[in-house]
Amino acid sequence: MNRANASTLPKPAPRTSDPSVLAEEIVERLTYRIGKNATAAKSHDWLAATILVIRDRVIDRWIASTQKTYEDEGKRVYYLSLEFLIGRLMRDAVSNLGLMDEMRDALALLGVDIDVIRELEPDAALGNGGLGRLAACFMESMATVDVPAYGYGIRYVNGMFRQEMSDGWQVELPETWLAHGNNWEFERREASYEIGFGGTVELAAADGSGDHARHWKPHDRFIATPYDTPVVGWRANRVNTLRLWTAQPIDPILLDAFNAGDHIGALKESNRAEALTRVLYPADSTAAGQELRLQQEYFFSSASLQDIVRRHVQYFGDIRTLPDKAAIQLNDTHPAVSVAELMRILIDLHNIDFDEAWDITRRTFGYTNHTLLPEALESWPVPLFERLLPRHMQLVYAINAKLLIQARREHHFEDAAISAISLIDESGDRRVRMGNLAFVGAHSINGVSALHTELMKETVFADLHRLYPDRINNKTNGITPRRWLFQCNPGLTTLIREAIGDAFMDDSEALVALDGVADDAAFQEKFAAVKHANKIVLSNLLRDRMGLKIDPSAMFDTQIKRIHEYKRQLLNIIEAVALYDQIRSHPERDWVPRVKLFGGKAAPSYHNAKLIIKLANDVARVINHDPAVQGLLKVVFIPNYNVSMAEIMMPAADLSEQISTAGMEASGTGNMKFGLNGALTIGTLDGANVEMRDHVGAENIMIFGLTAAEVAAKRAEGYKPRPIIEQSRELSQALAAIASGVFSPDDRNRYAGLVNGLYEHDWFMVAADFDSYSAMQRHVDGIWTDKADWYGKAIRNVAHMGWFSSDRTIRQYASEIWGVL
Numbered sequence: 042m043n044r045a046n047a048s049t050l051p052k053p054a055p056r057t058s059d060p061s062v063l064a065e066e067i068v069e070r071l072t073y074r075i076g077k078n079a080t081a082a083k084s085h086d087w088l089a090a091t092i093l094v095i096r097d098r099v100i101d102r103w104i105a106s107t108q109k110t111y112e113d114e115g116k117r118v119y120y121l122s123l124e125f126l127i128g129r130l131m132r133d134a135v136s137n138l139g140l141m142d143e144m145r146d147a148l149a150l151l152g153v154d155i156d157v158i159r160e161l162e163p164d165a166a167l168g169n170g171g172l173g174r175l176a177a178c179f180m181e182s183m184a185t186v187d188v189p190a191y192g193y194g195i196r197y198v199n200g201m202f203r204q205e206m207s208d209g210w211q212v213e214l215p216e217t218w219l220a221h222g223n224n225w226e227f228e229r230r231e232a233s234y235e236i237g238f239g240g241t242v243e244l245a246a247a248d249g250s251g252d253h254a255r256h257w258k259p260h261d262r263f264i265a266t267p268y269d270t271p272v273v274g275w276r277a278n279r280v281n282t283l284r285l286w287t288a289q290p291i292d293p294i295l296l297d298a299f300n301a302g303d304h305i306g307a308l309k310e311s312n313r314a315e316a317l318t319r320v321l322y323p324a325d326s327t328a329a330g331q332e333l334r335l336q337q338e339y340f341f342s343s344a345s346l347q348d349i350v351r352r353h354v355q356y357f358g359d360i361r362t363l364p365d366k367a368a369i370q371l372n373d374t375h376p377a378v379s380v381a382e383l384m385r386i387l388i389d390l391h392n393i394d395f396d397e398a399w400d401i402t403r404r405t406f407g408y409t410n411h412t413l414l415p416e417a418l419e420s421w422p423v424p425l426f427e428r429l430l431p432r433h434m435q436l437v438y439a440i441n442a443k444l445l446i447q448a449r450r451e452h453h454f455e456d457a458a459i460s461a462i463s464l465i466d467e468s469g470d471r472r473v474r475m476g477n478l479a480f481v482g483a484h485s486i487n488g489v490s491a492l493h494t495e496l497m498k499e500t501v502f503a504d505l506h507r508l509y510p511d512r513i514n515n516k517t518n519g520i521t522p523r524r525w526l527f528q529c530n531p532g533l534t535t536l537i538r539e540a541i542g543d544a545f546m547d548d549s550e551a552l553v554a555l556d557g558v559a560d561d562a563a564f565q566e567k568f569a570a571v572k573h574a575n576k577i578v579l580s581n582l583l584r585d586r587m588g589l590k591i592d593p594s595a596m597f598d599t600q601i602k603r604i605h606e607y608k609r610q611l612l613n614i615i616e617a618v619a620l621y622d623q624i625r626s627h628p629e630r631d632w633v634p635r636v637k638l639f640g641g642k643a644a645p646s647y648h649n650a651k652l653i654i655k656l657a658n659d660v661a662r663v664i665n666h667d668p669a670v671q672g673l674l675k676v677v678f679i680p681n682y683n684v685s686m687a688e689i690m691m692p693a694a695d696l697s698e699q700i701s702t703a704g705m706e707a708s709g710t711g712n713m714k715f716g717l718n719g720a721l722t723i724g725t726l727d728g729a730n731v732e733m734r735d736h737v738g739a740e741n742i743m744i745f746g747l748t749a750a751e752v753a754a755k756r757a758e759g760y761k762p763r764p765i766i767e768q769s770r771e772l773s774q775a776l777a778a779i780a781s782g783v784f785s786p787d788d789r790n791r792y793a794g795l796v797n798g799l800y801e802h803d804w805f806m807v808a809a810d811f812d813s814y815s816a817m818q819r820h821v822d823g824i825w826t827d828k829a830d831w832y833g834k835a836i837r838n839v840a841h842m843g844w845f846s847s848d849r850t851i852r853q854y855a856s857e858i859w860g861v862l
């Protein structure tokens with residue numbers, strides 16, 4: 042190929058950030074890329090033109106970052122995740138490029154309000170909740186702390202469903218985030234790969250090399266094509282790549298079938314490919330055991346692994362050095378089949394023998410666990426796994442044999458321990474355990490909070506931990522302060538800069554300097570004014586969208602997260618009912634005005650979670666219409682909670698509800714976002730709440746309820762909720778009201794089963810924690826009444842949230858797991 046010397050090629054002109062230049066560029070994109078003039082342009086066109094201008098600035102840095110990694114011959118990090126919950130990108134990119142004021146002015150010159158067009162960008166909702174949002178925060182932090190990284194995932198056409206309310210019930214509607222196109226992404230057809238399913242496995246050609254190699258002849262084949270999105274770090278130091286795969290048919294149309302008159306059958310391949318990457322599974326805590334899900338997992342794992350190996354061999358020549366140049370992190374077990382896929386590539390395609398392939402594989406992978414809930418641990422029926430992935434099934438058996446023989450011969454494991462560590466669960470129908478596969482295939486296995494990591498060692502992975510005591514480690518989650526403070530809360534950001542300078546903008550732990558002004562009356566007053574302004578923004582939005590009248594001076598008590606029984610939204614709702622009773626019985630007391638805000642989606646097949654949403658709406662309707670509690674208590678369920686809604690609700694919250702049954706929430710990250718935005722936490726000693734208490738001090742966080750150890754002990758001794766409920770007048774009265782239909786006069790039995798479940802088993806110990814929760818809520822009222830006390834605590838929470846930056850988390854992954862930095 043004849044190519045000009047790089048130094049003789051023309052280079053793009055350096056760009057200035059003068060608003061008038063930016064405005065010219067926007068008009069240029071509008072004209073030549075979108076094909077409209079300024080008078081004909083609609084808001085969507087202005088948004089598109091603006092994104093194209095920002096994107097071009099990002100590309101300069103993107104190319105430079107890729108070039109630098111290439112020249113440094115550095116190690117790359119590959120973050121494999123079935124979810125990336127990124128939300129909107131425009132404000133993130135503009136802010137990280139440091140062009141916020143200039144862009145605002147440029148658009149103003151064109152008569153366009155940046156805040157208006159910003160709202161038109163759809164959320165990229167390619168995730169369910171915490172795990173997906175963590176992946177998005179990590180991508181931003183890896184770019185910020187200069188880790189060369191690629192995120193790999195699926196470009197779902199339909200991301201997380203849109204939630205609407207119909208008579209208080211959740212209704213799921215498809216979300217079409219790509220309807221107006223996506224100007225952030227680049228299709229890379231040249232980096233496509235073939236992905237196979239099913240078929241047969243034969244002995245590889247007997248040429249004497251590689252005694253383990255097999256030849257897999259898949260029955261079905263698809264093409265994986267990537268779309269790349271640039272991810273900009275803070276101050277645009279580095280721009281990394283998020284590479285999302287889409288499935289395409291090998292033959293878009295089967296011409297033989299078409300010519301024979303079978304016009305539908307001719308599109309069969311095309312439709313099957315399209316189905317593969319069409320939807321995100323909307324379950325976040327039960328492993329939906331559907332075939333299509335396993336196909337998605339393998340499709341994206343295989344495409345990513347082929348891409349990683351291709352890049353490595355292209356740059357470094359020798360596949361054996363892979364662990365020195367590539368660190369692959371598995372975000373939960375969803376990409377765990379990658380372990381078998383890398384083994385297949387090494388053994389079958391590169392003729393490496395089994396033991397060496399296993400060594401390379403183990404040194405390359407790290408695995409992050411996000412849950413201990415038994416129903417969320419992934420496992421696949423052996424017959425299904427074998428039918429879809431016959432070669433991988435053989436490799437799983439081979440890995441298992443090596444593992445079990447070693448455990449038995451060298452470590453003298455007995456039968457019980459052998460069946461616990463086996464990759465095959467034989468307790469019922471035989472299943473492949475993806476958690477065990479990920480564990481044995483990785484050199485590092487990490488939990489996401491200190492408590493969760495300890496519980497991993499004691500419960501699900503107890504025997505594997507005994508076998509490999511050095512592998513489990515902790516990496517407490519974090520959040521990016523750019524999106525979750527600078528961008529979503531500019532008022533607070535400005536106030537902090539005025540008080541302590543700008544150091545915290547590059548080192549979030551410098552926020553501790555706020556301790557010095559936490560009790561300063563003048564600062565508290567300004568802090569309260571910022572919070573009040575943020576609450577007005579939310580109140581206005583609730584007025585416009587839901588017709589609600591909410592007093593911004595009431596306490597905003599907020600619980601926003603996926604709806605799940607272990608997260609105990611029910612505990613919060615029951616407490617609202619009990620408080621409602623109390624206010625009506627004692628109208629003479631000085632009640633603190635409260636608005637209880639709820640938001641979150643339920644998995645479509647999760648019956649009780651959907652019933653809890655309906656209950657919140659039923660309780661809201663009754664309480665909000667009762668003049669007896671007017672101005673004192675309101676309950677609001679906000680539909681379609683998503684990243685963009687979180688960006689409005691976090692800055693407007695006074696109280697953050699983190700009330701899961703201790704031992705069940707792996708970490709939580711919403712807890713950190715609230716703290717950083719100056720809310721106080723009411724919570725159990727669960728997940729990262731424990732470390733938040735350690736950082737902010739026990740007097741600044743409202744901890745109640747059983748500890749994880751107490752929960753475990755109670756369960757072991759045979760927990761009986763009925764007598765506990767009967768001893769608590771408040772609780773039994775609230776439950777009686779709910780069960781008897783006070784909030785559901787149209788269907789008095791609606792909640793009989795839900796309430797009965799609390800009397801009969803109460804898996805999540807709502808009854809056991811109710812009195813301590815309710816008492817702590819009244820204590821919170823007391824603090825609220827003393828504004829100096831309240832804001833002193835709120836400011837100290839902000840001051841000590843710096844450690845919970847995902848920059849810190851990523852630096853720990855980088856140095857302790859990945860061996861980069």
Ligand code: 26Q
Pocket residue numbers: 169170171172173175322324325326327328329330334411412417419489518706707708709710728
């Ligand atoms: C698995 C198989 C089939 C279909 C769906 C799934 C599936 C999908 C998503 C299972 C689980 C999830 C998501 C889990 C999740 O979000 N976990 C949360 O991760 C956060 C980040 O570490 C923690 O802060 C939360 O505590 C944890 O609940």
